[in-house]
C-alpha cells in the first residue's frame with residue numbers, strides 16, 4: 001500500500017521532509033502541499049512533482065486523496081492542523097514542538113481520547129538517531145549501573161530569525177526534555193534555569209542558558225543550550241552511572257592527525273547531524289500507517305509532557321526559582 005501524504009508548510013524542514021518522503025522513504029507519495037506563502041508551495045510542488053497545491057491547510061486535510069498529514073509549519077499553527085487531522089480521522093505527523101502551550105496539547109489529547117485511537121506522532125527525531133539508540137541500549141542493559149547524572153550539550157552555530165530568549169527553552173531544549181524522558185524512562189520533576197553572561201553574537205537574546213533538571217529517580221541533569229557558538233552544530237550527551245559512563249559518539253566522524261594537529265568535522269546544522277534520523281523517523285511512520293494504522297513514535301502525551309517541562313522552565317527563568325513539573329493524569333490510550 002502506498003500512503004498518500006499531504007505536507008503543510010514547506011519552509012526549511014518542510015521542504016527537507018518533502019524531499020525525504022519523495023526520494024528516500026519507501027511506500028509514500030506526496031500528493032499535496034500547502035504553505036501560507038503560496039509561491040513557496042508552488043515552487044516546492046514543481047520541484048518534487050506534487051500533483052496538488054492547496055490554498056489552506058484545512059483544505060489539504062479534507063482532501064480525500066490525502067491519507068496522512070505532515071505538519072511542518074511554525075509552532076503556533078500546529079494545534080489547528082493537528083485537531084483538524086484528528087477530526088478527519090487521518091494520521092498526522094507534527095513537527096516539534098507539538099504546541100506552544102500545555103493547554104493546546106491537552107486539547108489534542110482530549111480530541112484523540114474522544115476519537116478512541118492514536119493518530120498523532122511528534123517530530124522528536126532524536127529517538128531515531130543511531131547514537132541515541134545505542135546510548136539507550138547501554139543504559140537499559142544496566143552495565144553502567146543506575147543513571148545518577150546526565151550532561152547534555154545543545155549547540156547551534158547561528159540562531160533562526162524568529163528566535164526569542166524563550167525559544168532556547170521552547171524550541172531547542174524541548175528536544176532534551178523529550179530525549180531524557182525516553183532515555184531514562186521517567187519523568188522530569190523540577191526545573192531550574194541559570195543565566196550566564198551573554199554571547200556577544202546573540203544581541204538581546206539570553207544566550208546561552210543552563211538548565212538543571214531533576215528526574216523522578218533522583219538523577220540530576222545539566223543542559224547547556226547555546227545558539228550562537230559559530231563553530232558548528234554540536235549535540236553531546238553523557239550518562240554517568242554507578243559503575244561507568246556512556247556518551248554519544250561523534251556521528252561518523254573521521255579523526256585526522258596531521259602536521260602536528262588533530263581535526264575531526266563538526267556538523268553544520270541539524271539537517272546534517274540528524275539527516276539519517278529523520279529518514280528512519282519517516283520510514284517508520286509510513287510503515288506503521290501502512291501496517292497497523294497506528295503511529296508507533298512519540299505520542300501526543302510525549303508532546304504534552306515536553307511542553308509542560310518547557311512551560312515550567314520558562315517560569316523558573318522568570319522567577320529565578322526551582323519549579324516543579326505538574327502533569328495531568330495520563331490517559332490509558334497512551335499506555336498501549
Ligand SMILES: NC(=O)C1=CN([C@@H]2O[C@H](COP(=O)(O)OP(=O)(O)OC[C@H]3O[C@@H](n4cnc5c(N)ncnc54)[C@H](O)[C@@H]3O)[C@@H](O)[C@H]2O)C=CC1
Pocket residue numbers: 008009010011012013014034035036037040057072073074075077095096097123124125171270
Ligand atoms: N525536528 C527538528 O530537528 C526541527 C524541527 N523544526 C520545527 O519545524 C517547524 C518549522 O520550522 P522551520 O522549517 O525551521 O521554519 P521555516 O520558517 O523555515 O518554515 C515554516 C514554513 O511554514 C509556513 N507557514 C507558517 N504558517 C503557516 C500556516 N498557518 N499554514 C501553512 N504554512 C505556514 C511558512 O510560510 C514557512 O514556509 C517548527 O515547528 C520548528 O520547531 C525545525 C527545524 C528542525
Ligand SMILES: O=C1[C@@H](O)[C@H](O)[C@@H](O)[C@H](O)[C@H]1O
Pocket residue numbers: 156160171172175270
Ligand atoms: O529543532 C530544531 C530547531 O528548530 C532548533 O532551532 C535547533 O536548536 C534544534 O537543534 C533543531 O533540532
